[in-house]
Amino acid sequence: MKFTHSTSRRLRLGGLVTGLTLVTASLSMSATAADAGSKPGVKPTIVLVHGAWADTSGWNDVIEGLRRDGYPAVAFANPLRGLEGDAAYLDATIAGIEGPIVLVGHSYGGSVITETSPDPDVKALVYVSAFLPEQGESAFGISGRFPGSLITPEAIRVVPLPSGDADIYLQPASLGPIFGLPASTARLLSATQRPVTQGALGGALTGTPAWKRLPTWTLISKTDKAIPLEAQRFMTARAHSRTVELNAGHAAFLTHPGAVTAVIERAAATR
Numbered sequence: 001m002k003f004t005h006s007t008s009r010r011l012r013l014g015g016l017v018t019g020l021t022l023v024t025a026s027l028s029m030s031a032t033a034a035d036a037g038s039k040p041g042v043k044p045t046i047v048l049v050h051g052a053w054a055d056t057s058g059w060n061d062v063i064e065g066l067r068r069d070g071y072p073a074v075a076f077a078n079p080l081r082g083l084e085g086d087a088a089y090l091d092a093t094i095a096g097i098e099g100p101i102v103l104v105g106h107s108y109g110g111s112v113i114t115e116t117s118p119d120p121d122v123k124a125l126v127y128v129s130a131f132l133p134e135q136g137e138s139a140f141g142i143s144g145r146f147p148g149s150l151i152t153p154e155a156i157r158v159v160p161l162p163s164g165d166a167d168i169y170l171q172p173a174s175l176g177p178i179f180g181l182p183a184s185t186a187r188l189l190s191a192t193q194r195p196v197t198q199g200a201l202g203g204a205l206t207g208t209p210a211w212k213r214l215p216t217w218t219l220i221s222k223t224d225k226a227i228p229l230e231a232q233r234f235m236t237a238r239a240h241s242r243t244v245e246l247n248a249g250h251a252a253f254l255t256h257p258g259a260v261t262a263v264i265e266r267a268a269a270t271r
Helices: 011-021 021-032 058-068 081-093 108-115 139-144 172-179 185-194 198-202 230-236 258-268
Strands: 045-049 072-076 101-107 122-130 156-160 165-170 216-222 244-248
Touching: 021 216, 045 058, 045 081, 045 108, 058 072, 058 258, 072 108, 072 172, 081 101, 101 108, 101 258, 108 122, 122 230, 122 258, 139 198, 139 230, 165 172, 172 185, 216 230, 216 258, 244 258
Parallel strands: 045 072, 045 101, 101 122, 122 216, 216 244
Antiparallel strands: 156 165
């Protein structure tokens, strides 16, 4: 399904909900049956949204920490195909979860949680080394305004798609420095990375940013080589977000899961 900037968010969500009933039902069951905390009046369900070149398994240590502290958690399989479509898929997932929700986005996942439609059950947003775009801004556009990113033409591999878009992969030698990971972890992540489309990273936010209507927390990675530090500080200040700065690279959710978990739980516990 192709989405355009003129597409109605209501129609977009309605169409995807129809097509994704089984997916959302399955996620709802996993979040409610395995973790009864998703019922109203109990701890909110934490929905974790990964970014480009990653997958849901990157959240494993964070999920363990959250569940140990009584928080149900769902790792959302971000399609990485396009900002509007990815956000609509997340909207459909949220619709299948009962009770209060906290959305957490890493990197491009921050753009996705920012593009989501208003949902009365979402109580807070948490950005982890992430994009907090304004309406009309894209991940590429924000990064291009600040020096320091190692995501250069030499660091990527582009695979054209029949649709006219293209998939972007990180070169194996570049992934470790960009994500701030040791060589052994970087080799594994490089072999399992999921590509993101140029259209996703270049897609502009179409609606009102979610951070303008919801309480927001941000974890800034001070040695980030994917999203420059000054870009993170600029976006965070603009959003008036509660902020924690961590001496970590882009993959703080992998290298410092305890610190990431603590920020999420702070957001989840705030009334």
